[in-house]
Amino acid sequence: MSIVRLSGIATLLLFLLIGCSETEDHSNDRFFLKKQSNFVPEFSAQNAYDFIQDQVDFGPRNPNSEGHQQAKTFLIETLRSYAGQRFVFAQNFQVEGYGETLELTNIIAAFNPNASDRILLAAHWDTRPRAEEDDSSTMQSQPILGADDGGSGVGVLLELARIFSENPPPIGVDILLFDGEDYGHSSDLDKYFLGARHWSANPPVPGYSPRFGILLDMVGGENAQFPKEGYSRRYANRLVDNIWSVAAELGHDNLFLPQQGGPVADDHLIVNQYAEIPMINIIHYKSDDGRSVEFPPYWHTHRDNMDIISLETLQATGDVLVEVLYNRIPLRQGAPNAN
Numbered sequence: 020m021s022i023v024r025l026s027g028i029a030t031l032l033l034f035l036l037i038g039c040s041e042t043e044d045h046s047n048d049r050f051f052l053k054k055q056s057n058f059v060p061e062f063s064a065q066n067a068y069d070f071i072q073d074q075v076d077f078g079p080r081n082p083n084s085e086g087h088q089q090a091k092t093f094l095i096e097t098l099r100s101y102a103g104q105r106f107v108f109a110q111n112f113q114v115e116g117y118g119e120t121l122e123l124t125n126i127i128a129a130f131n132p133n134a135s136d137r138i139l140l141a142a143h144w145d146t147r148p149r150a151e152e153d154d155s156s157t158m159q160s161q162p163i164l165g166a167d168d169g170g171s172g173v174g175v176l177l178e179l180a181r182i183f184s185e186n187p188p189p190i191g192v193d194i195l196l197f198d199g200e201d202y203g204h205s206s207d208l209d210k211y212f213l214g215a216r217h218w219s220a221n222p223p224v225p226g227y228s229p230r231f232g233i234l235l236d237m238v239g240g241e242n243a244q245f246p247k248e249g250y251s252r253r254y255a256n257r258l259v260d261n262i263w264s265v266a267a268e269l270g271h272d273n274l275f276l277p278q279q280g281g282p283v284a285d286d287h288l289i290v291n292q293y294a295e296i297p298m299i300n301i302i303h304y305k306s307d308d309g310r311s312v313e314f315p316p317y318w319h320t321h322r323d324n325m326d327i328i329s330l331e332t333l334q335a336t337g338d339v340l341v342e343v344l345y346n347r348i349p350l351r352q353g354a355p356n357a358n
């Protein structure tokens with residue numbers, strides 16, 4: 020009798036469990052992704068490459084340099100041509116650097132601006148004022164071109180901006196280009212992430228609360244690998260898993276490695292901690308034991324130039340992003356998402 024009753028209860032439990040999983044409500048799960056049946060526009064790696072070339076042509080874009088000033092004008096004008104004059108905002112601010120006052124600017128562009136349900140995409144647009152990893156000791160004090168470290172994330176985001184202008188995204192998307200990410204000496208994290216710190220402490224839109232953010236940093240290098248970065252897993256583990264699953268479906272699991280990586284301090288850490296927006300980082304490094312962080316050999320050297328930029332890496336990164344943004348995010352019922 021008791022056995023029969025137990026198995027009856029077990030059956031009931033099983034039924035409830037199955038019933039639950041079939042009708043599970045994901046409307047409050049900000050990381051939930053599910054294939055929709057939407058049109059997904061094509062991402063052009065060549066366009067992204069050309070946008071990186073445009074930036075590198077200005078030379079190093081370290082704060083207070085001429086290249087920095089020229090790149091700022093270029094980025095604002097390019098984003099205005101895609102988002103419209105009214106929907107690009109330059110957040111100017113000053114920070115004390117090493118014996119100099121840095122004139123910095125975060126650049127923000129809003130697409131599908133009326134949607135309350137939003138996603139944040141970010142990259143840093145400044146480049147490093149020195150090359151301490153370079154083999155040539157005389158060149159270590161010189162600023163780098165930062166084709167991958169700075170240029171690539173911005174290049175991918177400018178190509179996305181172009182796509183958004185032709186095919187308005189179903190969800191609101193904000194592109195945020197951080198300044199001053201890579202300024203600090205390697206032992207001085209307080210002088211890193213200057214733009215992310217300023218933006219998090221001074222949000223241009225009070226109460227801004229996108230579902231999640233994706234940071235792109237070094238997403239254009241040859242033979243790139245993106246392990247599941249440690250802070251991204253800490254703050255948004257399911258989002259990492261879901262996006263890496265989309266990458267695997269598209270055949271890009273040779274880049275988006277189904278493997279844990281060590282934690283990389285980057286702009287997303289500041290956004291997670293101070294803006295309290297869950298943000299992940301797609302970033303090229305090796306982490307054989309799942310805890311260490313080994314950046315590619317050209318990192319913080321003068322070899323970070325157009326020679327190491329790969330169309331394949333840019334294409335894989337872009338493919339995953341357009342698939343996620345256009346075809347994987349279930350819109351909330353009744354949410355005003357008119358364009």
Ligand SMILES: [Zn+2]
Pocket residue numbers: 147168201319
């Ligand atoms: Zn860097």
